[in-house]
Amino acid sequence: MHPVIAIEGLTKTYKSGLQALKRVDLTISKGEIFALLGPNGAGKTTLISIVCGIVTPTTGTVVADGFDNQTHYRQARERIGLVPQELTTDAFETVLATVTFSRGLFGKAPNPAFIEQTLRDLSLWEKRNDKIMTLSGGMKRRVMIAKALSHEPDILFLDEPTAGVDVELRRDMWNLVRALRDRGVTIILTTHYIEEAEEMADRVGVILKGELILVEEKSALMKKLGKKTLTLNLQEPLEALPAELAEWALTLKADGAELEYVFDSNAEKTGVPSLLRRLSDLGIAFKDLNTRQSSLEDIFVSLVHQNGKAA
Numbered sequence: 001m002h003p004v005i006a007i008e009g010l011t012k013t014y015k016s017g018l019q020a021l022k023r024v025d026l027t028i029s030k031g032e033i034f035a036l037l038g039p040n041g042a043g044k045t046t047l048i049s050i051v052c053g054i055v056t057p058t059t060g061t062v063v064a065d066g067f068d069n070q071t072h073y074r075q076a077r078e079r080i081g082l083v084p085q086e087l088t089t090d091a092f093e094t095v096l097a098t099v100t101f102s103r104g105l106f107g108k109a110p111n112p113a114f115i116e117q118t119l120r121d122l123s124l125w126e127k128r129n130d131k132i133m134t135l136s137g138g139m140k141r142r143v144m145i146a147k148a149l150s151h152e153p154d155i156l157f158l159d160e161p162t163a164g165v166d167v168e169l170r171r172d173m174w175n176l177v178r179a180l181r182d183r184g185v186t187i188i189l190t191t192h193y194i195e196e197a198e199e200m201a202d203r204v205g206v207i208l209k210g211e212l213i214l215v216e217e218k219s220a221l222m223k224k225l226g227k228k229t230l231t232l233n234l235q236e237p238l239e240a241l242p243a244e245l246a247e248w249a250l251t252l253k254a255d256g257a258e259l260e261y262v263f264d265s266n267a268e269k270t271g272v273p274s275l276l277r278r279l280s281d282l283g284i285a286f287k288d289l290n291t292r293q294s295s296l297e298d299i300f301v302s303l304v305h306q307n308g309k310a311a
């Protein structure tokens with residue numbers, strides 16, 4: 001089975017001379033949910049825009065479901081639905097007309113039953129005769145998704161799908177994305193909300209300054225890079241860390257009332273038992289303790305930090 005998207009040697013230098021993509025190689029399998037993470041300006045939108053045929057790459061190729069998006073643009077584009085970051089739609093049109101028109105743009109035969117189902121799935125059916133301009137921001141975003149799905153694409157790109165939407169709509173979107181995946185749609189999303197990637201993605205890619213610095217199964221990534229944090233709530237606050245504790249990577253928090261120790265949970269020797277013994281020897285007592293597995297957010301922040309230092 002060929003990958004549903006194959007990106008090879010992709011680079012993009014804008015006319016301004018800015019190199020937005022350095023060299024990106026990436027393959028995506030059918031039915032995956034792939035989350036692309038990266039700080040502002042990393043190149044996420046540029047990458048998506050190239051795959052969707054909106055921006056021309058400087059070098060490299062993109063093959064969507066077997067079709068090169070430059071030599072077979074129409075066939076490649078037909079397979080892709082794009083929900084852009086910005087709302088781009090005719091404010092004076094009704095919801096139903098906009099979504100129906102979108103399908104027509106791809107040369108697909110009308111299918112009112114399919115459009116109705118799509119609008120119902122997105123809780124837009126009641127609003128079908130409303131003009132887009134009268135809808136709330138969240139509803140407008142749903143319209144953008146309905147438009148992207150109108151021609152029944154196999155691959156859906158969501159560029160920051162939940163930026164600025166409320167918690168309820170975010171949950172709805174996640175459910176929708178899962179339902180689409182269950183139907184065999186491949187989903188690529190960019191997000192600033194790491195919890196979104198943590199919750200949804202099968203695989204995660206991290207892009208920094210135009211380079212895909214990491215692509216990994218989410219579960220493997222969290223296991224491999226995951227650290228644990230042990231927090232001890234002290235009986236008496238400490239003014240400073242005693243020199244006798246220098247061999248552990250400790251931080252004092254909450255005005256000295258909490259002692260935090262970050263350790264590698266995969267290591268043979270975590271340092272936790274010896275730390276507790278040393279604390280007891282020093283007469284430092286604690287009321288409570290807890291450990292927390294690091295989240296994808298911690299991992300992401302430390303990756304960005306490391307790369308910032310390396311640059």
Ligand SMILES: Nc1ncnc2c1ncn2[C@@H]1O[C@H](COP(=O)(O)OP(=O)(O)OP(=O)(O)O)[C@@H](O)[C@H]1O
Nearest residue numbers: 014016018020038039040041042043044045046047
């Ligand atoms: N049309 C353009 N002409 C020149 N430079 C551009 C153009 N579009 C984007 N850029 C630059 O390319 C770099 C990557 O931008 P891009 O929008 O792809 O990043 P992003 O990761 O999507 O960021 P954000 O999270 O802020 O949306 C940025 O430095 C941006 O200023």
